[in-house]
Amino acid sequence: MRFHILTLFPDAFRLLTEYSIIGRAVDRGLVSVTATDIRQFATDRHGTADDYQFGGGPGMVMKPEPVFAAVDTALADIPANEREQTPIVLTSPQGRVLNQRLVDEFAAAPATIIICGHYAGVDERIRTGMITHEVSIGDYVLTGGELAAMVIIDAVSRFVPDVVGSEENVREDSITSGLLQHPLYTRPVEFRGMDTPEVLRSGNHAEIERWRRRQSLERTLRQRPDLLETADLTNSDRVYLAGLGWSGSDA
Ligand SMILES: C[S@@+](CC[C@H](N)C(=O)[O-])C[C@H]1O[C@@H](n2cnc3c(N)ncnc32)[C@H](O)[C@@H]1O
Incomplete structure:
Protein backbone atom coordinates (compact mmCIF):
# COMPACT_ATOMS: atom_id res chain seq x y z
CA MET A 1 0.00 0.00 0.00
CA ARG A 2 1.56 3.28 -1.09
CA PHE A 3 0.51 6.75 0.03
CA HIS A 4 1.74 9.85 -1.79
CA ILE A 5 1.12 12.87 0.40
CA LEU A 6 1.30 16.40 -0.99
CA THR A 7 1.77 18.90 1.80
CA LEU A 8 3.45 22.13 2.86
CA PHE A 9 4.70 20.33 6.00
CA PRO A 10 6.22 16.97 5.01
CA ASP A 11 8.06 16.55 8.33
CA ALA A 12 4.73 16.31 10.14
CA PHE A 13 4.36 12.77 8.75
CA ARG A 14 7.25 11.53 10.88
CA LEU A 15 4.71 11.33 13.68
CA LEU A 16 3.09 8.51 11.74
CA THR A 17 6.02 6.86 9.98
CA GLU A 18 8.49 6.71 12.86
CA TYR A 19 6.30 5.39 15.66
CA SER A 20 4.30 2.37 16.72
CA ILE A 21 2.37 0.07 14.40
CA ILE A 22 2.43 2.17 11.22
CA GLY A 23 6.13 2.97 11.82
CA ARG A 24 6.86 -0.76 11.94
CA ALA A 25 4.73 -1.36 8.84
CA VAL A 26 6.80 1.26 7.01
CA ASP A 27 10.06 -0.35 8.25
CA ARG A 28 8.85 -3.75 7.06
CA GLY A 29 7.92 -2.36 3.64
CA LEU A 30 4.21 -3.18 4.01
CA VAL A 31 3.21 0.47 3.73
CA SER A 32 5.06 3.36 2.12
CA VAL A 33 4.37 7.01 2.87
CA THR A 34 6.05 9.57 0.63
CA ALA A 35 5.45 13.11 1.86
CA THR A 36 6.32 15.65 -0.82
CA ASP A 37 6.67 19.38 -0.21
CA ILE A 38 4.29 21.20 -2.56
CA ARG A 39 6.64 24.22 -2.47
CA GLN A 40 9.07 22.19 -4.58
CA PHE A 41 6.64 22.70 -7.47
CA ALA A 42 6.22 26.45 -7.06
CA THR A 43 6.71 28.42 -10.24
CA ASP A 44 8.84 31.16 -8.63
CA ARG A 45 12.21 30.95 -6.92
CA HIS A 46 10.73 31.84 -3.52
CA GLY A 47 8.68 28.62 -3.44
CA THR A 48 5.38 30.48 -3.24
CA ALA A 49 2.53 28.00 -2.80
CA ASP A 50 -0.24 30.32 -1.54
CA ASP A 51 -1.63 33.72 -2.43
CA TYR A 52 -4.31 36.27 -1.48
CA GLN A 53 -7.96 35.50 -2.24
CA PHE A 54 -9.58 37.14 -5.25
CA GLY A 55 -12.44 39.20 -3.87
CA GLY A 56 -10.68 39.74 -0.55
CA GLY A 57 -11.10 37.86 2.70
CA PRO A 58 -9.01 36.46 5.54
CA GLY A 59 -6.39 33.78 5.01
CA MET A 60 -4.23 32.72 2.11
CA VAL A 61 -5.33 30.26 -0.57
CA MET A 62 -3.15 27.43 -1.89
CA LYS A 63 -2.29 28.07 -5.52
CA PRO A 64 -3.30 25.58 -8.21
CA GLU A 65 -0.07 25.34 -10.26
CA PRO A 66 2.18 23.72 -7.62
CA VAL A 67 -0.55 21.30 -6.50
CA PHE A 68 -1.36 20.20 -10.08
CA ALA A 69 2.36 19.72 -10.79
CA ALA A 70 2.83 17.77 -7.52
CA VAL A 71 -0.10 15.47 -8.37
CA ASP A 72 1.23 14.92 -11.93
CA THR A 73 4.61 13.95 -10.49
CA ALA A 74 3.04 11.60 -7.94
CA LEU A 75 0.95 9.99 -10.71
CA ALA A 76 4.05 9.54 -12.87
CA ASP A 77 5.52 7.50 -10.00
CA ILE A 78 2.56 5.11 -10.05
CA PRO A 79 2.64 2.28 -12.64
CA ALA A 80 0.46 3.16 -15.67
CA ASN A 81 -1.88 0.20 -15.11
CA GLU A 82 -2.66 1.41 -11.54
CA ARG A 83 -3.26 5.10 -12.27
CA GLU A 84 -6.94 4.74 -13.15
CA GLN A 85 -7.66 3.10 -9.78
CA THR A 86 -5.62 5.61 -7.78
CA PRO A 87 -7.82 7.81 -5.57
CA ILE A 88 -6.73 11.47 -5.58
CA VAL A 89 -8.03 12.68 -2.24
CA LEU A 90 -8.46 16.27 -1.12
CA THR A 91 -8.72 16.62 2.66
CA SER A 92 -11.49 19.09 3.40
CA PRO A 93 -14.14 19.79 6.04
CA GLN A 94 -16.58 20.03 3.12
CA GLY A 95 -16.01 16.44 1.98
CA ARG A 96 -17.70 13.12 2.59
CA VAL A 97 -17.07 12.09 6.18
CA LEU A 98 -14.60 9.22 6.40
CA ASN A 99 -16.23 5.92 7.31
CA GLN A 100 -15.52 2.21 7.01
CA ARG A 101 -16.90 2.02 3.47
CA LEU A 102 -14.49 4.71 2.30
CA VAL A 103 -11.62 3.10 4.22
CA ASP A 104 -12.38 -0.22 2.48
CA GLU A 105 -12.43 1.55 -0.89
CA PHE A 106 -9.00 3.12 -0.31
CA ALA A 107 -7.63 -0.14 1.12
CA ALA A 108 -8.53 -1.86 -2.18
CA ALA A 109 -6.43 0.61 -4.20
CA PRO A 110 -2.71 -0.10 -4.61
CA ALA A 111 -1.83 3.58 -4.11
CA THR A 112 -3.56 6.74 -2.89
CA ILE A 113 -2.60 10.38 -3.38
CA ILE A 114 -3.66 12.75 -0.58
CA ILE A 115 -3.58 16.55 -0.85
CA CYS A 116 -3.30 18.47 2.43
CA GLY A 117 -4.87 21.91 2.37
CA HIS A 118 -3.77 24.69 4.71
CA TYR A 119 -4.60 28.30 5.60
CA ALA A 120 -8.02 29.29 4.15
CA GLY A 121 -8.04 26.22 1.90
CA VAL A 122 -7.20 25.40 -1.71
CA ASP A 123 -8.02 27.11 -5.02
CA GLU A 124 -11.38 25.77 -6.27
CA ARG A 125 -9.78 24.49 -9.49
CA ILE A 126 -7.95 21.86 -7.45
CA ARG A 127 -11.35 20.63 -6.22
CA THR A 128 -13.02 20.68 -9.60
CA GLY A 129 -10.11 19.84 -11.88
CA MET A 130 -8.20 16.93 -10.50
CA ILE A 131 -9.44 15.11 -7.42
CA THR A 132 -11.51 11.92 -7.26
CA HIS A 133 -12.54 12.21 -3.57
CA GLU A 134 -13.05 15.06 -1.11
CA VAL A 135 -12.78 13.64 2.40
CA SER A 136 -13.51 15.10 5.82
CA ILE A 137 -12.52 13.39 9.06
CA GLY A 138 -15.40 14.96 10.97
CA ASP A 139 -17.59 17.98 11.42
CA TYR A 140 -15.04 20.42 12.80
CA VAL A 141 -12.25 22.42 11.17
CA LEU A 142 -8.54 21.68 11.48
CA THR A 143 -5.77 24.16 10.67
CA GLY A 144 -4.41 21.85 7.98
CA GLY A 145 -5.01 18.55 6.17
CA GLU A 146 -1.93 16.82 7.61
CA LEU A 147 -3.71 15.28 10.61
CA ALA A 148 -6.62 14.30 8.38
CA ALA A 149 -4.23 12.58 5.95
CA MET A 150 -2.59 10.73 8.85
CA VAL A 151 -5.99 9.56 10.06
CA ILE A 152 -6.80 8.22 6.58
CA ILE A 153 -3.41 6.49 6.26
CA ASP A 154 -3.68 4.94 9.73
CA ALA A 155 -7.23 3.66 9.22
CA VAL A 156 -6.49 2.25 5.73
CA SER A 157 -3.12 0.70 6.67
CA ARG A 158 -4.77 -1.48 9.32
CA PHE A 159 -6.31 -3.43 6.42
CA VAL A 160 -2.97 -4.20 4.79
CA PRO A 161 -2.23 -7.86 5.60
CA ASP A 162 0.21 -8.29 8.53
CA VAL A 163 0.16 -4.63 9.62
CA VAL A 164 -2.02 -5.34 12.66
CA GLY A 165 -2.43 -9.11 12.49
CA SER A 166 -4.90 -11.13 10.51
CA GLU A 167 -7.66 -9.38 8.57
CA GLU A 168 -10.08 -11.40 10.74
CA ASN A 169 -8.77 -9.58 13.88
CA VAL A 170 -9.21 -6.18 12.30
CA ARG A 171 -12.73 -7.03 11.14
CA GLU A 172 -13.71 -7.80 14.75
CA ASP A 173 -13.08 -4.20 15.87
CA SER A 174 -15.83 -1.74 16.68
CA ILE A 175 -17.63 -0.22 13.67
CA THR A 176 -15.75 -2.48 11.23
CA SER A 177 -17.71 -5.48 12.54
CA GLY A 178 -20.96 -3.49 12.34
CA LEU A 179 -21.25 -3.35 16.16
CA LEU A 180 -19.24 -1.92 19.06
CA GLN A 181 -16.74 -4.33 20.53
CA HIS A 182 -17.30 -6.10 23.86
CA PRO A 183 -15.38 -4.84 26.95
CA LEU A 184 -11.72 -5.87 27.22
CA TYR A 185 -9.91 -6.89 30.42
CA THR A 186 -6.35 -7.83 31.33
CA ARG A 187 -4.50 -8.50 34.60
CA PRO A 188 -4.85 -7.87 37.51
CA VAL A 189 -8.04 -9.79 38.22
C1 LIG B 1 -8.70 25.95 7.99
S1 LIG B 1 -9.06 24.66 6.89
C2 LIG B 1 -9.92 25.50 5.59
C3 LIG B 1 -11.41 25.49 5.77
C4 LIG B 1 -12.13 26.24 4.66
N1 LIG B 1 -11.94 27.66 4.79
C5 LIG B 1 -13.62 25.94 4.72
O1 LIG B 1 -14.36 26.69 5.34
O2 LIG B 1 -14.05 24.93 4.15
C6 LIG B 1 -7.50 24.31 6.16
C7 LIG B 1 -7.33 22.90 5.63
O3 LIG B 1 -7.41 21.97 6.70
C8 LIG B 1 -7.92 20.74 6.22
N2 LIG B 1 -9.09 20.40 7.04
C9 LIG B 1 -9.71 21.19 7.93
N3 LIG B 1 -10.72 20.57 8.52
C10 LIG B 1 -10.76 19.32 8.01
C11 LIG B 1 -11.60 18.19 8.24
N4 LIG B 1 -12.59 18.21 9.10
N5 LIG B 1 -11.34 17.07 7.55
C12 LIG B 1 -10.34 17.03 6.64
N6 LIG B 1 -9.51 18.07 6.40
C13 LIG B 1 -9.71 19.20 7.07
C14 LIG B 1 -8.25 20.92 4.74
O4 LIG B 1 -7.18 20.40 3.98
C15 LIG B 1 -8.34 22.43 4.62
O5 LIG B 1 -8.04 22.89 3.32
Missing part, protein backbone atom coordinates in the same frame (compact mmCIF):
# COMPACT_ATOMS: atom_id res chain seq x y z
CA GLU A 190 -9.08 -7.20 40.82
CA PHE A 191 -8.10 -3.53 40.69
CA ARG A 192 -9.23 -0.81 43.08
CA GLY A 193 -12.24 -2.84 44.04
CA MET A 194 -13.20 -3.52 40.39
CA ASP A 195 -13.39 -7.16 39.36
CA THR A 196 -12.98 -8.82 35.97
CA PRO A 197 -15.95 -10.93 34.84
CA GLU A 198 -15.51 -14.52 35.99
CA VAL A 199 -16.73 -15.96 32.70
CA LEU A 200 -13.63 -14.58 30.92
CA ARG A 201 -11.44 -16.62 33.26
CA SER A 202 -13.60 -19.76 33.06
CA GLY A 203 -11.85 -21.32 30.06
CA ASN A 204 -15.31 -22.10 28.61
CA HIS A 205 -14.94 -20.71 25.09
CA ALA A 206 -18.58 -21.08 24.11
CA GLU A 207 -19.65 -19.16 27.22
CA ILE A 208 -16.99 -16.51 26.62
CA GLU A 209 -18.19 -16.03 23.05
CA ARG A 210 -21.83 -15.78 24.19
CA TRP A 211 -20.95 -13.22 26.87
CA ARG A 212 -18.91 -11.15 24.44
CA ARG A 213 -21.63 -11.15 21.79
CA ARG A 214 -24.24 -10.04 24.33
CA GLN A 215 -21.99 -7.33 25.73
CA SER A 216 -21.30 -6.12 22.22
CA LEU A 217 -25.03 -6.00 21.41
CA GLU A 218 -25.89 -4.24 24.67
CA ARG A 219 -23.12 -1.66 24.31
CA THR A 220 -24.15 -0.94 20.71
CA LEU A 221 -27.78 -0.54 21.77
CA ARG A 222 -26.82 1.92 24.52
CA GLN A 223 -24.13 3.91 22.69
CA ARG A 224 -24.75 3.57 18.94
CA PRO A 225 -28.26 2.21 18.33
CA ASP A 226 -28.06 3.49 14.73
CA LEU A 227 -25.53 0.73 13.98
CA LEU A 228 -28.10 -1.96 14.77
CA GLU A 229 -30.15 -0.96 11.73
CA THR A 230 -27.45 -2.26 9.36
CA ALA A 231 -25.64 -4.81 11.58
CA ASP A 232 -25.59 -8.47 10.63
CA LEU A 233 -27.83 -9.85 13.40
CA THR A 234 -28.90 -13.42 14.06
CA ASN A 235 -32.36 -14.35 15.33
CA SER A 236 -30.99 -14.91 18.80
CA ASP A 237 -29.28 -11.45 18.68
CA ARG A 238 -32.66 -9.93 17.87
CA VAL A 239 -34.39 -11.78 20.69
CA TYR A 240 -31.68 -10.67 23.12
CA LEU A 241 -31.90 -7.04 21.97
CA ALA A 242 -35.71 -7.10 22.16
CA GLY A 243 -35.33 -8.25 25.79
CA LEU A 244 -33.26 -5.11 26.39
CA GLY A 245 -36.00 -2.94 24.98
CA TRP A 246 -34.79 -2.63 21.37
CA SER A 247 -37.63 -1.97 19.01
CA GLY A 248 -35.57 -2.08 15.80
CA SER A 249 -37.06 -2.91 12.41
CA ASP A 250 -37.45 -6.71 12.77
CA ALA A 251 -37.30 -6.96 16.56
Whole structure:
Protein backbone atom coordinates (compact mmCIF):
# COMPACT_ATOMS: atom_id res chain seq x y z
CA MET A 1 0.00 0.00 0.00
CA ARG A 2 1.56 3.28 -1.09
CA PHE A 3 0.51 6.75 0.03
CA HIS A 4 1.74 9.85 -1.79
CA ILE A 5 1.12 12.87 0.40
CA LEU A 6 1.30 16.40 -0.99
CA THR A 7 1.77 18.90 1.80
CA LEU A 8 3.45 22.13 2.86
CA PHE A 9 4.70 20.33 6.00
CA PRO A 10 6.22 16.97 5.01
CA ASP A 11 8.06 16.55 8.33
CA ALA A 12 4.73 16.31 10.14
CA PHE A 13 4.36 12.77 8.75
CA ARG A 14 7.25 11.53 10.88
CA LEU A 15 4.71 11.33 13.68
CA LEU A 16 3.09 8.51 11.74
CA THR A 17 6.02 6.86 9.98
CA GLU A 18 8.49 6.71 12.86
CA TYR A 19 6.30 5.39 15.66
CA SER A 20 4.30 2.37 16.72
CA ILE A 21 2.37 0.07 14.40
CA ILE A 22 2.43 2.17 11.22
CA GLY A 23 6.13 2.97 11.82
CA ARG A 24 6.86 -0.76 11.94
CA ALA A 25 4.73 -1.36 8.84
CA VAL A 26 6.80 1.26 7.01
CA ASP A 27 10.06 -0.35 8.25
CA ARG A 28 8.85 -3.75 7.06
CA GLY A 29 7.92 -2.36 3.64
CA LEU A 30 4.21 -3.18 4.01
CA VAL A 31 3.21 0.47 3.73
CA SER A 32 5.06 3.36 2.12
CA VAL A 33 4.37 7.01 2.87
CA THR A 34 6.05 9.57 0.63
CA ALA A 35 5.45 13.11 1.86
CA THR A 36 6.32 15.65 -0.82
CA ASP A 37 6.67 19.38 -0.21
CA ILE A 38 4.29 21.20 -2.56
CA ARG A 39 6.64 24.22 -2.47
CA GLN A 40 9.07 22.19 -4.58
CA PHE A 41 6.64 22.70 -7.47
CA ALA A 42 6.22 26.45 -7.06
CA THR A 43 6.71 28.42 -10.24
CA ASP A 44 8.84 31.16 -8.63
CA ARG A 45 12.21 30.95 -6.92
CA HIS A 46 10.73 31.84 -3.52
CA GLY A 47 8.68 28.62 -3.44
CA THR A 48 5.38 30.48 -3.24
CA ALA A 49 2.53 28.00 -2.80
CA ASP A 50 -0.24 30.32 -1.54
CA ASP A 51 -1.63 33.72 -2.43
CA TYR A 52 -4.31 36.27 -1.48
CA GLN A 53 -7.96 35.50 -2.24
CA PHE A 54 -9.58 37.14 -5.25
CA GLY A 55 -12.44 39.20 -3.87
CA GLY A 56 -10.68 39.74 -0.55
CA GLY A 57 -11.10 37.86 2.70
CA PRO A 58 -9.01 36.46 5.54
CA GLY A 59 -6.39 33.78 5.01
CA MET A 60 -4.23 32.72 2.11
CA VAL A 61 -5.33 30.26 -0.57
CA MET A 62 -3.15 27.43 -1.89
CA LYS A 63 -2.29 28.07 -5.52
CA PRO A 64 -3.30 25.58 -8.21
CA GLU A 65 -0.07 25.34 -10.26
CA PRO A 66 2.18 23.72 -7.62
CA VAL A 67 -0.55 21.30 -6.50
CA PHE A 68 -1.36 20.20 -10.08
CA ALA A 69 2.36 19.72 -10.79
CA ALA A 70 2.83 17.77 -7.52
CA VAL A 71 -0.10 15.47 -8.37
CA ASP A 72 1.23 14.92 -11.93
CA THR A 73 4.61 13.95 -10.49
CA ALA A 74 3.04 11.60 -7.94
CA LEU A 75 0.95 9.99 -10.71
CA ALA A 76 4.05 9.54 -12.87
CA ASP A 77 5.52 7.50 -10.00
CA ILE A 78 2.56 5.11 -10.05
CA PRO A 79 2.64 2.28 -12.64
CA ALA A 80 0.46 3.16 -15.67
CA ASN A 81 -1.88 0.20 -15.11
CA GLU A 82 -2.66 1.41 -11.54
CA ARG A 83 -3.26 5.10 -12.27
CA GLU A 84 -6.94 4.74 -13.15
CA GLN A 85 -7.66 3.10 -9.78
CA THR A 86 -5.62 5.61 -7.78
CA PRO A 87 -7.82 7.81 -5.57
CA ILE A 88 -6.73 11.47 -5.58
CA VAL A 89 -8.03 12.68 -2.24
CA LEU A 90 -8.46 16.27 -1.12
CA THR A 91 -8.72 16.62 2.66
CA SER A 92 -11.49 19.09 3.40
CA PRO A 93 -14.14 19.79 6.04
CA GLN A 94 -16.58 20.03 3.12
CA GLY A 95 -16.01 16.44 1.98
CA ARG A 96 -17.70 13.12 2.59
CA VAL A 97 -17.07 12.09 6.18
CA LEU A 98 -14.60 9.22 6.40
CA ASN A 99 -16.23 5.92 7.31
CA GLN A 100 -15.52 2.21 7.01
CA ARG A 101 -16.90 2.02 3.47
CA LEU A 102 -14.49 4.71 2.30
CA VAL A 103 -11.62 3.10 4.22
CA ASP A 104 -12.38 -0.22 2.48
CA GLU A 105 -12.43 1.55 -0.89
CA PHE A 106 -9.00 3.12 -0.31
CA ALA A 107 -7.63 -0.14 1.12
CA ALA A 108 -8.53 -1.86 -2.18
CA ALA A 109 -6.43 0.61 -4.20
CA PRO A 110 -2.71 -0.10 -4.61
CA ALA A 111 -1.83 3.58 -4.11
CA THR A 112 -3.56 6.74 -2.89
CA ILE A 113 -2.60 10.38 -3.38
CA ILE A 114 -3.66 12.75 -0.58
CA ILE A 115 -3.58 16.55 -0.85
CA CYS A 116 -3.30 18.47 2.43
CA GLY A 117 -4.87 21.91 2.37
CA HIS A 118 -3.77 24.69 4.71
CA TYR A 119 -4.60 28.30 5.60
CA ALA A 120 -8.02 29.29 4.15
CA GLY A 121 -8.04 26.22 1.90
CA VAL A 122 -7.20 25.40 -1.71
CA ASP A 123 -8.02 27.11 -5.02
CA GLU A 124 -11.38 25.77 -6.27
CA ARG A 125 -9.78 24.49 -9.49
CA ILE A 126 -7.95 21.86 -7.45
CA ARG A 127 -11.35 20.63 -6.22
CA THR A 128 -13.02 20.68 -9.60
CA GLY A 129 -10.11 19.84 -11.88
CA MET A 130 -8.20 16.93 -10.50
CA ILE A 131 -9.44 15.11 -7.42
CA THR A 132 -11.51 11.92 -7.26
CA HIS A 133 -12.54 12.21 -3.57
CA GLU A 134 -13.05 15.06 -1.11
CA VAL A 135 -12.78 13.64 2.40
CA SER A 136 -13.51 15.10 5.82
CA ILE A 137 -12.52 13.39 9.06
CA GLY A 138 -15.40 14.96 10.97
CA ASP A 139 -17.59 17.98 11.42
CA TYR A 140 -15.04 20.42 12.80
CA VAL A 141 -12.25 22.42 11.17
CA LEU A 142 -8.54 21.68 11.48
CA THR A 143 -5.77 24.16 10.67
CA GLY A 144 -4.41 21.85 7.98
CA GLY A 145 -5.01 18.55 6.17
CA GLU A 146 -1.93 16.82 7.61
CA LEU A 147 -3.71 15.28 10.61
CA ALA A 148 -6.62 14.30 8.38
CA ALA A 149 -4.23 12.58 5.95
CA MET A 150 -2.59 10.73 8.85
CA VAL A 151 -5.99 9.56 10.06
CA ILE A 152 -6.80 8.22 6.58
CA ILE A 153 -3.41 6.49 6.26
CA ASP A 154 -3.68 4.94 9.73
CA ALA A 155 -7.23 3.66 9.22
CA VAL A 156 -6.49 2.25 5.73
CA SER A 157 -3.12 0.70 6.67
CA ARG A 158 -4.77 -1.48 9.32
CA PHE A 159 -6.31 -3.43 6.42
CA VAL A 160 -2.97 -4.20 4.79
CA PRO A 161 -2.23 -7.86 5.60
CA ASP A 162 0.21 -8.29 8.53
CA VAL A 163 0.16 -4.63 9.62
CA VAL A 164 -2.02 -5.34 12.66
CA GLY A 165 -2.43 -9.11 12.49
CA SER A 166 -4.90 -11.13 10.51
CA GLU A 167 -7.66 -9.38 8.57
CA GLU A 168 -10.08 -11.40 10.74
CA ASN A 169 -8.77 -9.58 13.88
CA VAL A 170 -9.21 -6.18 12.30
CA ARG A 171 -12.73 -7.03 11.14
CA GLU A 172 -13.71 -7.80 14.75
CA ASP A 173 -13.08 -4.20 15.87
CA SER A 174 -15.83 -1.74 16.68
CA ILE A 175 -17.63 -0.22 13.67
CA THR A 176 -15.75 -2.48 11.23
CA SER A 177 -17.71 -5.48 12.54
CA GLY A 178 -20.96 -3.49 12.34
CA LEU A 179 -21.25 -3.35 16.16
CA LEU A 180 -19.24 -1.92 19.06
CA GLN A 181 -16.74 -4.33 20.53
CA HIS A 182 -17.30 -6.10 23.86
CA PRO A 183 -15.38 -4.84 26.95
CA LEU A 184 -11.72 -5.87 27.22
CA TYR A 185 -9.91 -6.89 30.42
CA THR A 186 -6.35 -7.83 31.33
CA ARG A 187 -4.50 -8.50 34.60
CA PRO A 188 -4.85 -7.87 37.51
CA VAL A 189 -8.04 -9.79 38.22
CA GLU A 190 -9.08 -7.20 40.82
CA PHE A 191 -8.10 -3.53 40.69
CA ARG A 192 -9.23 -0.81 43.08
CA GLY A 193 -12.24 -2.84 44.04
CA MET A 194 -13.20 -3.52 40.39
CA ASP A 195 -13.39 -7.16 39.36
CA THR A 196 -12.98 -8.82 35.97
CA PRO A 197 -15.95 -10.93 34.84
CA GLU A 198 -15.51 -14.52 35.99
CA VAL A 199 -16.73 -15.96 32.70
CA LEU A 200 -13.63 -14.58 30.92
CA ARG A 201 -11.44 -16.62 33.26
CA SER A 202 -13.60 -19.76 33.06
CA GLY A 203 -11.85 -21.32 30.06
CA ASN A 204 -15.31 -22.10 28.61
CA HIS A 205 -14.94 -20.71 25.09
CA ALA A 206 -18.58 -21.08 24.11
CA GLU A 207 -19.65 -19.16 27.22
CA ILE A 208 -16.99 -16.51 26.62
CA GLU A 209 -18.19 -16.03 23.05
CA ARG A 210 -21.83 -15.78 24.19
CA TRP A 211 -20.95 -13.22 26.87
CA ARG A 212 -18.91 -11.15 24.44
CA ARG A 213 -21.63 -11.15 21.79
CA ARG A 214 -24.24 -10.04 24.33
CA GLN A 215 -21.99 -7.33 25.73
CA SER A 216 -21.30 -6.12 22.22
CA LEU A 217 -25.03 -6.00 21.41
CA GLU A 218 -25.89 -4.24 24.67
CA ARG A 219 -23.12 -1.66 24.31
CA THR A 220 -24.15 -0.94 20.71
CA LEU A 221 -27.78 -0.54 21.77
CA ARG A 222 -26.82 1.92 24.52
CA GLN A 223 -24.13 3.91 22.69
CA ARG A 224 -24.75 3.57 18.94
CA PRO A 225 -28.26 2.21 18.33
CA ASP A 226 -28.06 3.49 14.73
CA LEU A 227 -25.53 0.73 13.98
CA LEU A 228 -28.10 -1.96 14.77
CA GLU A 229 -30.15 -0.96 11.73
CA THR A 230 -27.45 -2.26 9.36
CA ALA A 231 -25.64 -4.81 11.58
CA ASP A 232 -25.59 -8.47 10.63
CA LEU A 233 -27.83 -9.85 13.40
CA THR A 234 -28.90 -13.42 14.06
CA ASN A 235 -32.36 -14.35 15.33
CA SER A 236 -30.99 -14.91 18.80
CA ASP A 237 -29.28 -11.45 18.68
CA ARG A 238 -32.66 -9.93 17.87
CA VAL A 239 -34.39 -11.78 20.69
CA TYR A 240 -31.68 -10.67 23.12
CA LEU A 241 -31.90 -7.04 21.97
CA ALA A 242 -35.71 -7.10 22.16
CA GLY A 243 -35.33 -8.25 25.79
CA LEU A 244 -33.26 -5.11 26.39
CA GLY A 245 -36.00 -2.94 24.98
CA TRP A 246 -34.79 -2.63 21.37
CA SER A 247 -37.63 -1.97 19.01
CA GLY A 248 -35.57 -2.08 15.80
CA SER A 249 -37.06 -2.91 12.41
CA ASP A 250 -37.45 -6.71 12.77
CA ALA A 251 -37.30 -6.96 16.56
C1 LIG B 1 -8.70 25.95 7.99
S1 LIG B 1 -9.06 24.66 6.89
C2 LIG B 1 -9.92 25.50 5.59
C3 LIG B 1 -11.41 25.49 5.77
C4 LIG B 1 -12.13 26.24 4.66
N1 LIG B 1 -11.94 27.66 4.79
C5 LIG B 1 -13.62 25.94 4.72
O1 LIG B 1 -14.36 26.69 5.34
O2 LIG B 1 -14.05 24.93 4.15
C6 LIG B 1 -7.50 24.31 6.16
C7 LIG B 1 -7.33 22.90 5.63
O3 LIG B 1 -7.41 21.97 6.70
C8 LIG B 1 -7.92 20.74 6.22
N2 LIG B 1 -9.09 20.40 7.04
C9 LIG B 1 -9.71 21.19 7.93
N3 LIG B 1 -10.72 20.57 8.52
C10 LIG B 1 -10.76 19.32 8.01
C11 LIG B 1 -11.60 18.19 8.24
N4 LIG B 1 -12.59 18.21 9.10
N5 LIG B 1 -11.34 17.07 7.55
C12 LIG B 1 -10.34 17.03 6.64
N6 LIG B 1 -9.51 18.07 6.40
C13 LIG B 1 -9.71 19.20 7.07
C14 LIG B 1 -8.25 20.92 4.74
O4 LIG B 1 -7.18 20.40 3.98
C15 LIG B 1 -8.34 22.43 4.62
O5 LIG B 1 -8.04 22.89 3.32
